[in-house]
Amino acid sequence: MKSSHKFVFLLWLAFLMLSTAELTKNKDENNNSNEKKSPRLQQQQRQPQNDAPETPIIVKKDMDDGDSDDSIVNNDDDSLTDWESVRQRLQELKAVRDLILDLVPVSDSFLTEITTKQSKESDEESSAWEEEIEEEIIEDDQEEMEKIPLTPEQQEAEEMFNKAQKLLNATRSNKAEAYKLITGAATLGHAEARSMLAWAQLLGTQTGLPSANQDISAALQTFKELVETGLPSAHMGMGFFYALGLQGIKTSQAKALLHYTIAAIGGDTRAQMAVGYRYWVGVFTRPSCESALSYYRKVANKVADQVTLSGGPVIQRTRLLDEQENSEFNAGILDDDLIEYYQLLAERGDVQAQVGLGQLHYQGGRGVPLDHQRALDYFQHAANAGNAVAMAFLGKIYLEGSDIVKQDNDTALEYFSKAATHGNPVGQSGLGLMYLYGRGVKRDTTKALQYFSQAAEQGWVDGQLQLGNMYFSGIGVKRDYKMANKYFNLASQSGHVLAFYNLAQMHATGTGMMRSCSAAVELFKNVAERGKWSNQLMTAHADYREGRVDQAFIQYALLAEMGYEAAQSNAAYILDKGEVGILTPEEGLKMALAFWARAAAQGYSTAQVKLGDAHYYGRGTKVDYEAAARYYRQASDQQQNAQAIFNLGYMHERGLGLAQDRHLAKRCYDLAAETSPDARIPVVLALIKLYFLFGIDYLKEFSFNEHMAKWDQMLGQNWDLYVIGVLTGILSLVIYFRRPQPPQQPQRGAGATPARPGTGVGAGAPAAPGAPVDVPPVN
Numbered sequence: 001m002k003s004s005h006k007f008v009f010l011l012w013l014a015f016l017m018l019s020t021a022e023l024t025k026n027k028d029e030n031n032n033s034n035e036k037k038s039p040r041l042q043q044q045q046r047q048p049q050n051d052a053p054e055t056p057i058i059v060k061k062d063m064d065d066g067d068s069d070d071s072i073v074n075n076d077d078d079s080l081t082d083w084e085s086v087r088q089r090l091q092e093l094k095a096v097r098d099l100i101l102d103l104v105p106v107s108d109s110f111l112t113e114i115t116t117k118q119s120k121e122s123d124e125e126s127s128a129w130e131e132e133i134e135e136e137i138i139e140d141d142q143e144e145m146e147k148i149p150l151t152p153e154q155q156e157a158e159e160m161f162n163k164a165q166k167l168l169n170a171t172r173s174n175k176a177e178a179y180k181l182i183t184g185a186a187t188l189g190h191a192e193a194r195s196m197l198a199w200a201q202l203l204g205t206q207t208g209l210p211s212a213n214q215d216i217s218a219a220l221q222t223f224k225e226l227v228e229t230g231l232p233s234a235h236m237g238m239g240f241f242y243a244l245g246l247q248g249i250k251t252s253q254a255k256a257l258l259h260y261t262i263a264a265i266g267g268d269t270r271a272q273m274a275v276g277y278r279y280w281v282g283v284f285t286r287p288s289c290e291s292a293l294s295y296y297r298k299v300a301n302k303v304a305d306q307v308t309l310s311g312g313p314v315i316q317r318t319r320l321l322d323e324q325e326n327s328e329f330n331a332g333i334l335d336d337d338l339i340e341y342y343q344l345l346a347e348r349g350d351v352q353a354q355v356g357l358g359q360l361h362y363q364g365g366r367g368v369p370l371d372h373q374r375a376l377d378y379f380q381h382a383a384n385a386g387n388a389v390a391m392a393f394l395g396k397i398y399l400e401g402s403d404i405v406k407q408d409n410d411t412a413l414e415y416f417s418k419a420a421t422h423g424n425p426v427g428q429s430g431l432g433l434m435y436l437y438g439r440g441v442k443r444d445t446t447k448a449l450q451y452f453s454q455a456a457e458q459g460w461v462d463g464q465l466q467l468g469n470m471y472f473s474g475i476g477v478k479r480d481y482k483m484a485n486k487y488f489n490l491a492s493q494s495g496h497v498l499a500f501y502n503l504a505q506m507h508a509t510g511t512g513m514m515r516s517c518s519a520a521v522e523l524f525k526n527v528a529e530r531g532k533w534s535n536q537l538m539t540a541h542a543d544y545r546e547g548r549v550d551q552a553f554i555q556y557a558l559l560a561e562m563g564y565e566a567a568q569s570n571a572a573y574i575l576d577k578g579e580v581g582i583l584t585p586e587e588g589l590k591m592a593l594a595f596w597a598r599a600a601a602q603g604y605s606t607a608q609v610k611l612g613d614a615h616y617y618g619r620g621t622k623v624d625y626e627a628a629a630r631y632y633r634q635a636s637d638q639q640q641n642a643q644a645i646f647n648l649g650y651m652h653e654r655g656l657g658l659a660q661d662r663h664l665a666k667r668c669y670d671l672a673a674e675t676s677p678d679a680r681i682p683v684v685l686a687l688i689k690l691y692f693l694f695g696i697d698y699l700k701e702f703s704f705n706e707h708m709a710k711w712d713q714m715l716g717q718n719w720d721l722y723v724i725g726v727l728t729g730i731l732s733l734v735i736y737f738r739r740p741q742p743p744q745q746p747q748r749g750a751g752a753t754p755a756r757p758g759t760g761v762g763a764g765a766p767a768a769p770g771a772p773v774d775v776p777p778v779n
Contacts, residue, residue, distance in 0.1 A: 157188035164193075170403050191226055195233040198222035202237065203558070204551030205539065214551050216582065220247050227259075232266030235259045239271070243561055244591070246582065253284035264295060270562055272299050273528055277563030280521055281601050289517040293508060296524035303531045304501045309396045310363050315534045317566035318541050320573045321606060339368065346378060354382040355389050362393060372397065372404040383415070392419035392426030399430065399439065409440030420451070425460035428452075432466055436475075445476030456487065461494035468502065472512075481512025501527045529564060537567065544570075549579045560595055568599040569607055576610070576619075589620035600631070605639030608632075612647065616656075625657030642676035646683065653690065662697075666690055 150158065164181035167174045179200070185193035199205075201222075204214035220241060226234030239259030245251030257278060263271030276295030279288045345353035357368075358378035364370030376397060382390035395415035401407025413434055419427025432451035435444045449470060455463025468487030471480045485506065491499035504523030507516045536555050544552035553574045559567035575592035578585055593614050599607035612631035615624045629651055635644035649668030651658045666687065673683040 153188050154190075157185040157190035157193065160185040160188075161190050161193050191229055191231050192233065194222055195226055195231055195237070198226075198237060199233070202240075203536075203555050204543070204548065205555075214554070216247055216554075220249075230262075230266070232263040232268040232271065235263035235266070236268045236271040236274075239263065239274070240558060240561060244557060245587070257285060269299055269302060269531070270533065270558070272296075273562040276521075276525070276528075277561075280525070280563070281598065283598070289521060292521050293517055293524065296521055296528050297504075297508065299528035299531065300501055300504065300524040303527050304498060306532070307498055309400045315530065315537060316541075317537060317564075318570075319566055320541075320544065320570045324573075346381075349381075349385075351382045351385045351387050351390075354378045354385075355387055355393075358382065358390065358393060362397070372402050376405060388419045388422035388424040389426065391415045391422075392424050392430060395419065395427060395430045399433070409434070413440045423458075425455040425458040425463060428458075429455040429460055429462040429466065432463065436466070436470075445470070449476045456490075461491050461496045461499075464488075464491040464494075465496055465499055465502075468499070472502070472506075481506070485512055497527055497530045500530075525563065529562075533562075534559075534564075537564065540567070540570070544574070549574060550582050553580050553582075557595075560598065565599050565602040565604055568595045568602075569604055572596045572599065572607070572610065589614075591620075593620035600634075603638070605635040605641040605644070608635035608638075609641055609644050609647070612644070616647075625651065627657075629657040640675050642672045642679040645675060646672040646679055646686070649686065653686075653693075662690060662693065 160181045164178040164185070167178035167181070182193045182196055186197050198219040201215040202219035219237065223234045223237035223241070227238050236259065239256045241247065241249050242252045242259065243256035257275070260271045260274045260278070264275045272295045276292045276299070277283070278285055279295065280292035281287065339357075342353045342357055346357055355378070358375045360368040361371040361375035361378065376394070379390040379394045379397070383394055392415065395412045397405050398408045398415065399412035412430070416427045416430035416434065420431050421427075428451045432448045432455065433439070434441050435451065436448035437443065449467075452463045452466045452470070456467050457463075464487045468484045468491065470476050471487065472484035473479070485503070488499045488503045488506075492503060500523050504520050504527060506512055507523060508520035509515065536559055540552045540555035540559070543549075543555065553571060556567045556571040556574065560571050572592040572595035574580055575583070575588040575595070578588060580588055583591065593611070596607045596610045596614065600611055608631045612628040612635070614620050615631065616628035617623070629648065632644040632647045632651070635641040636648060645668050648658070649665040649672065650656075652661050652668060653665035654660065669683045669686050669690070672679045
């Protein structure tokens with residue numbers, strides 16, 4: 001090893017010793033403080049560890065009537081000061097590490113391997129320690145807040161806010177009444193209520209309020225005031241303003257990430273998704289799969305805890321660009337006339353219409369509001385008519401219970417049994433649940449396994465999920481991770497959110513398979529994007545269709561910051577069309593370019609084509625044909641996008657950003673036509689133009705003297721004899737075709753009458769007036 005390399009290596013060892021000592025010191029100080037502040041945490045740490053592998057499987061949500069609201073905690077000043085000082089010290093150590101890493105020669109594979117490996121281990125250890133400290137700070141702050149008594153005014157505001165939350169989370173929500181209560185609580189100074197009103201002003205969703213229009217400036221002012229109190233949702237709001245640069249705020253992605261991170265530490269769900277997405281893709285920060293995994297897992301845990309037997313509403317991720325390019329595109333939203341038609345059929349006793357409407361109101365989505373009371377009525381009518389599906393869903397409603405229907409195991413068992421008698425898989429799966437958990441019956445895992453197997457054999461997703469849970473946990477069967485993985489995969493193909501969650505846990509922990517951080521993040525991200533906040537996709541779509549473009553854009557932009565690819569492409573689409581009134585056209589084009597880039601990074605090939613278009617035409621950036629060709633190439637190679645292939649052919653034809661090659665251009669045109677039938681007409685026109693250019697090129701290359709020389713060389717000295725022979729042949733043909741033709745004799749049939757001269761009567765004479773005329777066919 002060279003002397004310079006030894007020096008760098010010694011520096012690196014010194015840094016490791018310093019960082020380890022500092023980390024140990026801070027951790028010891030924190031443990032000492034925890035002995036005084038958090039005895040409950042110490043008791044939990046002293047609990048014996050189970051040798052069995054961690055069971056990360058969510059089987060079902062606890063079937064109770066409680067509401068699970070996200071708790072908001074304001075950190076006290078001492079905790080924040082200690083935490084910031086520790087974080088600042090760690091950042092200083094990381095800066096020293098990065099400086100040393102810059103001194104490592106790229107050619108020295110030994111030092112590079114050692115430093116890379118140890119820096120990764122250091123990052124993982126410090127990240128785990130930071131998460132532990134964050135959880136302890138939040139827990140300590142919760143205990144401190146519980147000790148502070150509320151004033152009568154604060155108590156009234158808290159009661160109004162909690163009542164509003166129950167109304168919003170009910171199966172038949174009353175948003176107008178809920179927002180009246182929130183307004184009252186905000187007037188009394190309730191911080192979270194003020195933040196909710198600020199978000200409603202920003203998004204333009206102030207249901208039932210006199211000032212239902214968008215008020216971005218008022219929202220900004222509220223967020224600025226609440227940020228001083230440390231409210232996580234306010235930090236999320238300020239991060240959003242910095243990310244987009246609204247209301248004259250200079251765009252700063254660094255400040256946006258700072259506010260997002262503070263909000264995420266405080267437990268804000270949207271912020272956790274935003275930070276997780278930025279670490280996953282590397283948006284203005286260094287990509288970190290482990291950090292992304294940590295944040296997305298927290299959100300996925302919340303989503304899994306809130307999953308009900310209904311599975312939650314169906315979320316339609318509509319892309320506005322797809323709607324524009326395809327007039328027959330179905331956004332998944334049922335037309336009002338169609339819903340009224342089904343309602344009319346249901347009122348007339350149509351059982352299938354009753355079951356269909358019951359399922360729509362039971363789950364919500366597709367333009368139909370969640371309403372368990374109406375679902376219960378429709379299912380009841382269909383069940384009375386003997387429909388097994390309706391019986392099974394009634395069993396699910398009574399097994400779970402809600403604010404509409406009281407939980408009743410006996411009634412649920414009765415309906416499940418009737419449905420299972422008819423061989424219905426929903427009823428079989430319901431009976432399996434009751435026997436698995438002993439709900440209304442004696443617990444019997446053997447019967448549970450039997451019913452789940454029968455349901456799974458018919459392809460019912462709940463049966464597949466529960467079989468996976470049993471094989472994973474070893475309940476009623478021998479533990480088998482491969483079988484668990486098989487059934488979870490089958491359930492995930494039907495879109496069950498808990499199947500995705502369980503697979504994510506297995507990939508994250510390496511249970512039954514090789515650990516894969518990237519696969520776990522993809523699955524946790526999928527789960528996180530199925531939370532109740534995803535309903536905003538449908539709200540934004542409805543706002544855009546009704547002409548509320550600014551409101552739709554802000555909602556799409558917020559979801560885009562949270563990592564929703566459909567929202568990113570929709571926000572970019574609106575900006576590209578220049579329909580947003582809160583941004584200048586130049587700002588809009590630059591922001592559209594950023595959103596297209598994020599959507600393209602998530603594999604949306606049309607976004608890559610749009611990026612190529614932006615660089616080709618100079619929209620939001622300078623004209624760069626090579627960059628345009630690069631994006632077209634990516635869309636062509638990854639997704640076989642016909643538009644991208646066609647564009648590559650055009651650029652080869654013109655020699656723009658690519659080598660001019662008309663033969664390669666023709667190949668691209670042909671491939672585009674094979675890829676998509678919609679490209680055939682443009683390809684035909686492009687090929688006609690290409691053949692015309694081929695002809696022009698041929699004429700340009702044609703040389704009369706050169707061709708005459710070739711003919712002279714080929715014919716030699718006897719060229720005159722060849723000419724005479726050709727002329728003789730031409731003359732013979734002329735004489736043959738110009739010779740006089742013999743006169744044609746009229747043909748007489750056996751019954752023909754000879755014509756009499758001057759009379760005009762005979763075979764060839766014209767018919768008399770009024771007589772029928774035989775008209776010969778015309779060739």
